[in-house]
Amino acid sequence: MSYYGCIQLEGNEDEIIDKINPLFHSSNNNLTPKAKMYLGGQFEGQCLIYKPNTQECLTPISFMWMPSNDKRRKLWLWCHPASYDSLAQILISLFDTPSSISTEEPPVKKQKNDEQQPVSVTLLRDQQQLARFRLIGPLSMAILKHAFHPSVLPGNAIERKTAPFSWWSNETHSIDIHQQQLQFWNGNIGNTSTMMPNRIVALVVRDPRIFTPLKPKLTIHSKTKIEKVESFPPSSIDLASSPLWIEKYRTYCCEHKLATYQINLIRSKSTVDNYELQLNEEESQIPLIFI
Incomplete structure (x- = not known):
């Protein structure tokens, strides 16, 4: 894909x-x-x-x-x-x-x-700005939820206007829409059997590279009990709005993200073996669309 x-x-x-x-x-x-x-x-x-x-x-x-x-x-x-x-x-x-x-x-x-x-x-056609991938298998959702950590908008409006939130936290992607998407991601999306086919779910996530461990560990996934979800958000609930649709936001995201070698350099200088690398205002926010 x-x-x-x-x-x-x-x-x-x-x-x-x-x-x-x-x-x-x-x-x-x-x-x-x-x-x-x-x-x-x-x-x-x-x-x-x-x-x-x-x-x-x-x-x-x-x-x-x-x-x-x-x-x-x-x-x-x-x-x-x-x-x-x-x-x-x-x-x-x-x-x-x-x-x-x-x-x-x-x-x-x-x-x-x-x-x-x-x-x-x-x-x-520029895959530096827009790329599409497909995951197949029973652990697809588990991998996605493990790899992607949703961005959490500050409650203070002034803080939302500073990096790294300023480029996408605005009238085109309101905090209400983001909260709806965040609530859905943290809840129903873990159970794909409850999702309507081809439903679009958008989300802005933190740069996945900052959560890469120094020593990768093999994780054995056991069968987990899936709770029955009584209701699914109707199509009137906007889960699909995304900054990814706006060209200037895609460009900003590409131009302002740290290169992988820069992240590796920062990690090599870290004196603490943290799971999460602290980049603060230099941390990238990545808009994604899941289908």
């Missing part, structure tokens, strides 16, 4: 749905991005993409909408690199975007210099 590429469509929701409609065959039994359950941005969908107005299948895709109450939306389309360029060119053509702009150096924004054209196509 790490080699999959993402294409972002940004613009009026109705126009995006209308323009990409020729890519879905009428006999396609899978729900497309216009399905009501996906428009809220709380679920990821999968379907087949066809060449416009034909029965020739181009590629399977995964897609997700950015949660928003605004009519100007973002839609991410994920596909295999073998069909990435073909799909990108088709989308550029559908949205009447100039094809003279090079697509060789990602990410490249495609946008028509016309106020009547509200939809832009952005090629998010």
